[in-house]
Amino acid sequence: AQSVAQPEDQVNVAEGNPLTVKCTYSVSGNPYLFWYVQYPNRGLQFLLKYITGDNLVKGSYGFEAEFNKSQTSFHLKKPSALVSDSALYFCAVQAAGNKLTFGGGTRVLVKP
Amino acid sequence: SAVISQKPSRDICQRGTSLTIQCQVDSQVTMMFWYRQQPGQSLTLIATANQGSEATYESGFVIDKFPISRPNLTFSTLTVSNMSPEDSSIYLCSAKTEYGYTFGSGTRLTVV
Numbered sequence: 103a104q105s106v107a108q109p110e111d112q113v114n115v116a117e118g119n120p121l122t123v124k125c126t127y128s129v130s131g132n133p134y135l136f137w138y139v140q141y142p143n144r145g146l147q148f149l150l151k152y153i154t155g156d157n158l159v160k161g162s163y164g165f166e167a168e169f170n171k172s173q174t175s176f177h178l179k180k181p182s183a184l185v186s187d188s189a190l191y192f193c194a195v196q197a198a199g200n201k202l203t204f205g206g207g208t209r210v211l212v213k214p
Numbered sequence: 215s216a217v218i219s220q221k222p223s224r225d226i227c228q229r230g231t232s233l234t235i236q237c238q239v240d241s242q243v244t245m246m247f248w249y250r251q252q253p254g255q256s257l258t259l260i261a262t263a264n265q266g267s268e269a270t271y272e273s274g275f276v277i278d279k280f281p282i283s284r285p286n287l288t289f290s291t292l293t294v295s296n297m298s299p300e301d302s303s304i305y306l307c308s309a310k311t312e313y314g315y316t317f318g319s320g321t322r323l324t325v326v
Protein backbone atom coordinates (compact mmCIF):
# COMPACT_ATOMS: atom_id res chain seq x y z
CA ALA A 103 0.00 0.00 0.00
CA GLN A 104 1.12 3.52 -0.70
CA SER A 105 1.84 6.08 2.00
CA VAL A 106 3.12 9.62 2.38
CA ALA A 107 4.91 11.08 5.37
CA GLN A 108 5.39 14.72 6.21
CA PRO A 109 7.65 14.56 9.26
CA GLU A 110 7.14 18.15 10.39
CA ASP A 111 3.79 19.32 11.73
CA GLN A 112 4.92 22.93 11.50
CA VAL A 113 7.72 24.87 9.86
CA ASN A 114 8.59 28.38 10.99
CA VAL A 115 10.67 30.61 8.76
CA ALA A 116 11.47 34.30 8.57
CA GLU A 117 10.28 36.22 5.55
CA GLY A 118 12.93 36.26 2.85
CA ASN A 119 14.57 33.05 4.06
CA PRO A 120 14.45 29.76 2.16
CA LEU A 121 11.49 27.50 2.86
CA THR A 122 11.59 23.70 2.76
CA VAL A 123 8.69 21.37 3.48
CA LYS A 124 9.66 17.72 3.63
CA CYS A 125 7.85 14.75 2.13
CA THR A 126 8.74 11.09 1.79
CA TYR A 127 6.67 8.46 0.09
CA SER A 128 6.24 4.74 -0.28
CA VAL A 129 4.59 3.32 -3.37
CA SER A 130 5.00 0.36 -5.67
CA GLY A 131 5.85 1.30 -9.20
CA ASN A 132 6.55 4.76 -10.52
CA PRO A 133 5.23 7.50 -8.24
CA TYR A 134 3.05 10.36 -9.35
CA LEU A 135 3.60 13.03 -6.71
CA PHE A 136 1.78 16.25 -5.94
CA TRP A 137 1.98 19.26 -3.68
CA TYR A 138 -1.10 21.25 -2.64
CA VAL A 139 -1.59 24.29 -0.46
CA GLN A 140 -4.65 25.08 1.63
CA TYR A 141 -5.47 28.49 3.01
CA PRO A 142 -7.98 28.87 5.88
CA ASN A 143 -11.56 28.03 4.88
CA ARG A 144 -10.48 27.20 1.34
CA GLY A 145 -10.10 24.09 -0.77
CA LEU A 146 -6.78 22.69 -1.90
CA GLN A 147 -4.83 24.60 -4.54
CA PHE A 148 -2.46 22.77 -6.85
CA LEU A 149 1.20 23.80 -6.65
CA LEU A 150 3.10 21.27 -8.74
CA LYS A 151 3.42 17.64 -9.73
CA TYR A 152 6.02 15.09 -10.71
CA ILE A 153 5.09 12.48 -13.26
CA THR A 154 8.29 11.75 -15.09
CA GLY A 155 11.31 13.52 -16.51
CA ASP A 156 13.40 16.21 -14.84
CA ASN A 157 13.79 15.64 -11.11
CA LEU A 158 13.41 19.36 -10.39
CA VAL A 159 9.83 20.46 -10.87
CA LYS A 160 8.83 24.10 -10.94
CA GLY A 161 5.34 25.12 -9.94
CA SER A 162 3.08 27.97 -8.99
CA TYR A 163 3.96 31.00 -6.81
CA GLY A 164 7.72 30.39 -7.06
CA PHE A 165 7.63 26.91 -5.52
CA GLU A 166 9.67 23.99 -6.73
CA ALA A 167 10.20 20.42 -5.63
CA GLU A 168 12.96 17.91 -6.13
CA PHE A 169 12.17 14.27 -6.77
CA ASN A 170 14.79 11.96 -5.26
CA LYS A 171 14.14 8.33 -6.12
CA SER A 172 16.91 6.86 -3.97
CA GLN A 173 15.68 8.70 -0.88
CA THR A 174 11.99 8.37 -1.88
CA SER A 175 11.56 12.06 -1.17
CA PHE A 176 9.79 14.95 -2.81
CA HIS A 177 10.61 18.04 -0.76
CA LEU A 178 8.93 21.35 -1.53
CA LYS A 179 11.13 24.44 -1.65
CA LYS A 180 10.92 28.16 -2.13
CA PRO A 181 14.07 30.29 -2.24
CA SER A 182 12.55 33.31 -0.49
CA ALA A 183 9.43 32.88 1.63
CA LEU A 184 6.65 35.46 1.87
CA VAL A 185 4.27 36.08 4.75
CA SER A 186 1.47 35.19 2.34
CA ASP A 187 2.97 31.67 2.01
CA SER A 188 1.70 30.91 5.52
CA ALA A 189 -0.73 28.04 5.00
CA LEU A 190 -1.18 24.28 5.28
CA TYR A 191 0.79 22.23 2.76
CA PHE A 192 0.00 18.69 1.65
CA CYS A 193 2.10 16.18 -0.24
CA ALA A 194 0.20 13.44 -2.06
CA VAL A 195 0.90 10.37 -4.15
CA GLN A 196 -1.37 8.97 -6.83
CA ALA A 197 -1.96 5.28 -6.37
CA ALA A 198 -3.93 2.53 -8.00
CA GLY A 199 -7.41 3.53 -9.04
CA ASN A 200 -6.24 7.10 -9.54
CA LYS A 201 -6.80 7.79 -5.86
CA LEU A 202 -4.66 10.31 -4.02
CA THR A 203 -3.09 9.43 -0.69
CA PHE A 204 -2.20 12.50 1.36
CA GLY A 205 0.44 13.16 3.93
CA GLY A 206 -0.56 14.55 7.29
CA GLY A 207 0.10 18.11 6.27
CA THR A 208 2.66 20.70 7.36
CA ARG A 209 1.67 24.09 8.64
CA VAL A 210 4.00 26.81 7.42
CA LEU A 211 4.30 30.04 9.36
CA VAL A 212 6.32 32.81 7.75
CA LYS A 213 7.12 35.60 10.17
CA PRO A 214 7.73 39.17 9.01
CA SER B 215 -7.77 23.40 -15.45
CA ALA B 216 -11.30 22.53 -14.32
CA VAL B 217 -13.13 24.58 -11.71
CA ILE B 218 -15.46 23.00 -9.16
CA SER B 219 -18.36 24.82 -7.54
CA GLN B 220 -19.26 23.21 -4.23
CA LYS B 221 -22.22 24.08 -2.09
CA PRO B 222 -23.22 24.73 0.56
CA SER B 223 -20.02 26.25 1.88
CA ARG B 224 -21.14 25.62 5.44
CA ASP B 225 -24.15 24.42 7.37
CA ILE B 226 -25.27 23.73 10.90
CA CYS B 227 -27.56 20.72 11.13
CA GLN B 228 -29.55 18.94 13.78
CA ARG B 229 -28.55 15.41 14.70
CA GLY B 230 -30.60 12.76 12.95
CA THR B 231 -31.10 14.83 9.81
CA SER B 232 -29.37 14.56 6.43
CA LEU B 233 -27.42 17.03 4.33
CA THR B 234 -26.69 16.82 0.62
CA ILE B 235 -23.56 18.48 -0.73
CA GLN B 236 -23.34 19.30 -4.42
CA CYS B 237 -20.34 19.66 -6.71
CA GLN B 238 -20.54 21.03 -10.23
CA VAL B 239 -17.52 20.87 -12.52
CA ASP B 240 -17.19 23.29 -15.42
CA SER B 241 -16.02 20.54 -17.77
CA GLN B 242 -16.58 16.83 -18.21
CA VAL B 243 -14.43 14.67 -15.97
CA THR B 244 -14.21 10.93 -15.73
CA MET B 245 -13.40 10.59 -12.06
CA MET B 246 -14.71 12.44 -9.03
CA PHE B 247 -13.88 11.85 -5.39
CA TRP B 248 -15.25 12.79 -1.99
CA TYR B 249 -13.03 13.49 1.03
CA ARG B 250 -13.48 14.31 4.68
CA GLN B 251 -11.10 16.60 6.55
CA GLN B 252 -10.98 17.64 10.16
CA PRO B 253 -9.86 21.30 10.36
CA GLY B 254 -6.10 21.49 10.11
CA GLN B 255 -5.79 17.77 9.50
CA SER B 256 -5.20 15.56 6.49
CA LEU B 257 -7.79 14.41 3.97
CA THR B 258 -9.44 11.01 4.16
CA LEU B 259 -10.98 9.57 1.02
CA ILE B 260 -14.62 8.58 1.47
CA ALA B 261 -15.41 7.23 -1.98
CA THR B 262 -14.86 7.44 -5.70
CA ALA B 263 -17.96 8.61 -7.56
CA ASN B 264 -18.40 6.63 -10.76
CA GLN B 265 -20.59 7.92 -13.55
CA GLY B 266 -23.28 5.41 -14.40
CA SER B 267 -22.50 3.00 -11.59
CA GLU B 268 -22.37 2.80 -7.81
CA ALA B 269 -19.69 4.66 -5.94
CA THR B 270 -16.68 2.78 -4.64
CA TYR B 271 -16.30 3.27 -0.89
CA GLU B 272 -13.15 3.18 1.19
CA SER B 273 -12.81 1.09 4.31
CA GLY B 274 -14.85 2.55 7.14
CA PHE B 275 -17.38 4.30 4.91
CA VAL B 276 -20.68 2.78 3.81
CA ILE B 277 -23.29 3.67 1.26
CA ASP B 278 -26.13 3.87 3.75
CA LYS B 279 -24.33 6.62 5.65
CA PHE B 280 -22.79 8.44 2.68
CA PRO B 281 -24.91 7.86 -0.44
CA ILE B 282 -23.36 9.36 -3.55
CA SER B 283 -24.88 10.22 -6.89
CA ARG B 284 -23.07 10.84 -10.18
CA PRO B 285 -25.74 11.39 -12.80
CA ASN B 286 -23.39 12.79 -15.46
CA LEU B 287 -19.77 13.72 -16.13
CA THR B 288 -20.00 17.19 -14.53
CA PHE B 289 -21.99 16.69 -11.33
CA SER B 290 -21.96 14.69 -8.12
CA THR B 291 -23.63 14.81 -4.73
CA LEU B 292 -22.69 13.41 -1.35
CA THR B 293 -25.35 12.96 1.32
CA VAL B 294 -24.41 12.69 4.98
CA SER B 295 -27.28 10.70 6.48
CA ASN B 296 -28.64 10.44 10.00
CA MET B 297 -26.02 12.86 11.21
CA SER B 298 -24.38 12.82 14.62
CA PRO B 299 -21.90 15.28 16.13
CA GLU B 300 -19.09 12.94 15.03
CA ASP B 301 -19.93 13.82 11.43
CA SER B 302 -18.91 17.43 12.03
CA SER B 303 -16.10 17.96 9.57
CA ILE B 304 -15.13 19.54 6.27
CA TYR B 305 -16.23 17.64 3.18
CA LEU B 306 -14.46 18.23 -0.13
CA CYS B 307 -15.05 16.96 -3.62
CA SER B 308 -12.33 16.51 -6.20
CA ALA B 309 -12.11 15.80 -9.90
CA LYS B 310 -9.32 14.22 -11.88
CA THR B 311 -8.45 16.13 -15.03
CA GLU B 312 -5.74 15.78 -17.61
CA TYR B 313 -3.68 18.26 -15.58
CA GLY B 314 -4.10 16.58 -12.21
CA TYR B 315 -6.66 16.90 -9.44
CA THR B 316 -8.77 19.92 -8.69
CA PHE B 317 -10.76 20.47 -5.49
CA GLY B 318 -13.93 22.20 -4.46
CA SER B 319 -13.75 24.84 -1.74
CA GLY B 320 -15.25 22.51 0.83
CA THR B 321 -18.37 22.27 2.98
CA ARG B 322 -17.93 22.92 6.69
CA LEU B 323 -20.54 20.86 8.49
CA THR B 324 -21.43 21.26 12.14
CA VAL B 325 -23.89 18.82 13.69
CA VAL B 326 -25.59 19.93 16.91
